[in-house]
Every structure is written in C-alpha cells, then in structure tokens.
Amino acid sequence: MRPLYFLLKFTLKITLWVYYPRFKNINPPKKRFSRTIFMCNHASSFMDPLVIASSQKPIVFFMTRSDVFTPLLKPILWAAHMLPIYRKHDGEDTKKKNEEVFEKCASILKFGRGLIVFSEGFTDDVFVRRLKPVKKGAVRIGFLALERINWKKKIYVQGVGVNYSDPKVLGSDCLISNAEPVCLNDFKEAFEEDPNKTIHELTMRLEEDMRNQITDVRDLDFTDFHEHVMRLTRKGMHNKDADKSKTLIARWKYSKRLADWMNERDLKENTQILKLKNRLSQYFDRLNEVQIEEHILYKTIRNKRNRSQELFFLITLSPIVVVGLLLNYLPYKLIKNFVEKSFKRPVFWSSVKMLLGAVAVFVYNLILAVLVAFIFDTSLFPILLIGLFIIPLSGVITRNWFDTLSEFKKLKRAQNLNHSALAMERDELLSTIYKLIPVA
Numbered sequence: 001m002r003p004l005y006f007l008l009k010f011t012l013k014i015t016l017w018v019y020y021p022r023f024k025n026i027n028p029p030k031k032r033f034s035r036t037i038f039m040c041n042h043a044s045s046f047m048d049p050l051v052i053a054s055s056q057k058p059i060v061f062f063m064t065r066s067d068v069f070t071p072l073l074k075p076i077l078w079a080a081h082m083l084p085i086y087r088k089h090d091g092e093d094t095k096k097k098n099e100e101v102f103e104k105c106a107s108i109l110k111f112g113r114g115l116i117v118f119s120e121g122f123t124d125d126v127f128v129r130r131l132k133p134v135k136k137g138a139v140r141i142g143f144l145a146l147e148r149i150n151w152k153k154k155i156y157v158q159g160v161g162v163n164y165s166d167p168k169v170l171g172s173d174c175l176i177s178n179a180e181p182v183c184l185n186d187f188k189e190a191f192e193e194d195p196n197k198t199i200h201e202l203t204m205r206l207e208e209d210m211r212n213q214i215t216d217v218r219d220l221d222f223t224d225f226h227e228h229v230m231r232l233t234r235k236g237m238h239n240k241d242a243d244k245s246k247t248l249i250a251r252w253k254y255s256k257r258l259a260d261w262m263n264e265r266d267l268k269e270n271t272q273i274l275k276l277k278n279r280l281s282q283y284f285d286r287l288n289e290v291q292i293e294e295h296i297l298y299k300t301i302r303n304k305r306n307r308s309q310e311l312f313f314l315i316t317l318s319p320i321v322v323v324g325l326l327l328n329y330l331p332y333k334l335i336k337n338f339v340e341k342s343f344k345r346p347v348f349w350s351s352v353k354m355l356l357g358a359v360a361v362f363v364y365n366l367i368l369a370v371l372v373a374f375i376f377d378t379s380l381f382p383i384l385l386i387g388l389f390i391i392p393l394s395g396v397i398t399r400n401w402f403d404t405l406s407e408f409k410k411l412k413r414a415q416n417l418n419h420s421a422l423a424m425e426r427d428e429l430l431s432t433i434y435k436l437i438p439v440a
Helices: 003-019 047-055 074-079 094-110 137-148 184-193 195-211 220-233 248-263 271-289 294-301 307-316 318-342 346-375 380-415 420-436
Strands: 022-026 036-040 060-065 082-085 114-118 156-164 173-178
Touching: 003 047, 003 346, 003 380, 022 248, 036 047, 036 137, 036 195, 047 060, 047 114, 047 156, 047 173, 047 346, 060 094, 082 094, 094 114, 094 137, 114 137, 137 156, 137 184, 137 195, 156 195, 173 248, 184 195, 220 248, 220 271, 220 420, 271 294, 271 420, 294 380, 294 420, 307 318, 307 380, 318 346, 318 380, 346 380
Parallel strands: 022 173, 036 114, 036 156, 060 082, 060 114
Antiparallel strands: 156 173
C-alpha cells in the first residue's frame, strides 16, 4: 500500500463524515486482500472512487480517465493507486496502451489487491438515477489475470452500486450496496471454449447485479417524474424532501421500488400517468416561480415548524459557529472559488472541493497550530490532537447552523404569504399519486 493511498483512505473517513453524515454500506467486503474486481456505477465522477476507497475494506486500485494524468498530477495519482484508461477520442493508440494497463491490472490481482472499474465509462453532467450501458473491460481483465497465473488462484468480480441523495450537496446522504461476488474460475471451461461469448454473458450478468444495487430509471424521459413522486411522498432518496425519521435503507428501497414499478410499465401509453407527470412538472415550476421550496411549503402547511427550538439552536451554538468559521471558512472559500473557476463541468466540483478542501483546511490549521504553539510556548502535538476533534465537529455544526438560519428565514417568509392554492394542488397530487402508483 503506497503512503498517499494509506493517508487518503483514513483521512477521507473524516471528510466524508462531514460531507455525507447519513452513510450506509450494505454487504461490504470483509477481506482486505481479495483479488476482486469491483464493477461500480459512475454516478458522480471523482466522488465515486473517494467514497468507495474510504468505506470499503479491501486495498484497491482505480481505473481513471487518462487525460487527468498530466505531468504534474501523474506522480500523485500513481501514489493514490490510480491507473489510466485510454479512450478513442484521447488521440492515442488506445488499444496498445490499454493492453499495457490491463497487464498491470493482472499483476495487481495476482498479488491479492482489488481493482475498481467504473464500467459505465462516463458520468452524466446532470445527476440522474440510472445505470448506463456497461462495458466488458472488467470481466476481460479478470480472465486475463487468471491466464497469467495459470488459474491457480481465485479471482472474483463483484457488482457495486453507489447511491446518493444528491452527490453535490454538502450534508446529504450516501448508500453503497454490494452484490454477491462471482468467481471467474467457475467459468474456465466456458471461457476456453468461447472467450467472447463467456465475457459477454458474464458482463450482462454483472450488469444486472449492478442494476439491483441502485435506483435505475430506464426511461430518461421519466427521471424527473420519479424524482417528483419521491419528493411529494417524502419517502425516497431526495436530499431535502424526505422524511429523515425513516432509515436511509428504507428510503433507498422505496426509491428502487418506485423505479422498478415504472420500468415494468409502458408509461408513455398511460394517459393518467402522463397527465400526472405534466401536473407535477407544473407544480414544481410554480414553486420556483413563487420562490418557495417544497420542504418549506410542506412544513408551513403541515405546521411542522418548531420556532422555539430553531431559535434555541441558533443562539446556543453561535459561539461554536465563530470557532468553525475561524478554522474552516477561509480555506473552504478559497478552494470553492478556485474549483468553480477552474473546472468547466460542475459534475467535478463536489469531489474536488471535498478533496482539496480537506487538504487546505489541514494546511491552514497546521499553520494556526504552529503559531499557537510558538506564541504560548507549548507543545504542538496536543494542539494537533485537539484540532483533529474540534475542526470537523465545528465544521459540521457551522454548516448545520447556517442551514438552520437559512431555513428559519424561508419559513418566516412563507408564513407571511398565502399558499392555499399550492397547498390544495399538493394534496390533490398526493392523492392521485397514491391512487395510480401503489408503491408502499
């Protein structure tokens, strides 16, 4: 295990706790040395490998798009267990270069390490709950490795699904679900008889395993409809419009059941569903027009607000917020501005902010710790030890404090307005949803 990978694996646990405070890992691999290729969906660019590396036990290497391997970043990416994968539009002899990478992957598996392959090959610019077509590279690498070791050791392929409520929102939810591993050695005879057929059939099997680990809305025209239904019922994986008293697993399962129900029907031929779909779109467009969020309207019309509790939280925790701002705000702001100016595709923002932000906060607070130790002529170690606890905790409290303050202001504004028409439309839509979509 290379030092940088070791450092990232453990420091990211703290960072991800800040970014995804509600986190769950279902059926996680138990072995650190597993000779397993993990075939994973690619919902959120660089965030996916960060989430998996920090939360799964096995030591893994990552297949990463080759264009990020610049002369400056190449040593860092190498140290973080990343390997380049070349695509046709990279303008190189992709087949030859990928064969070299596949040989390296075979060597990694031979010596008991794992490999993560994001088998869809790309990330949507806008987060969509779906599985894109899966490529055959992962299974091909597995059989190549077995040939290199004369089938003497077992190599597995395992489907993995990463599910976010919203990957770009700080403080949202993340759930990883792992399928049962498939031992490639069991297919030796079939592979030797017809390699291409065996690779294709196993890839299709693993694609179905991956599909079962995530919410997969097959028809892109209905992804918004799926999201709108989840938001109104408050049962699913939406970041804000969800009943957080329900477990993350229960919300994930509802999201999957809803998608499965939609996938099993020809919704484009169902006039009632199409009418509901159109009304939902108009409802959420209306919310945007009057500048009120769905969860704010819900709390207002259902009288779910506890103003005294909100004020108590804001007043009592304000001193901690001052500490949180002092320790976190400046590096966070600098990184935020740098990332949003430097990366054209917003899909990269959240992961790069999280990674660079953690480094910036560490360096910034290390300088502060050295200054405090020098001014008060004391040991640096206990200051760093205390900081390891205070920095992330104060950061989380500060984030929650500002979220509460923002919601406090929005609720106050909402209570001064008449939303009876929206409330009536909301109730009618919910009634129609429960009548037409029998998903518990």
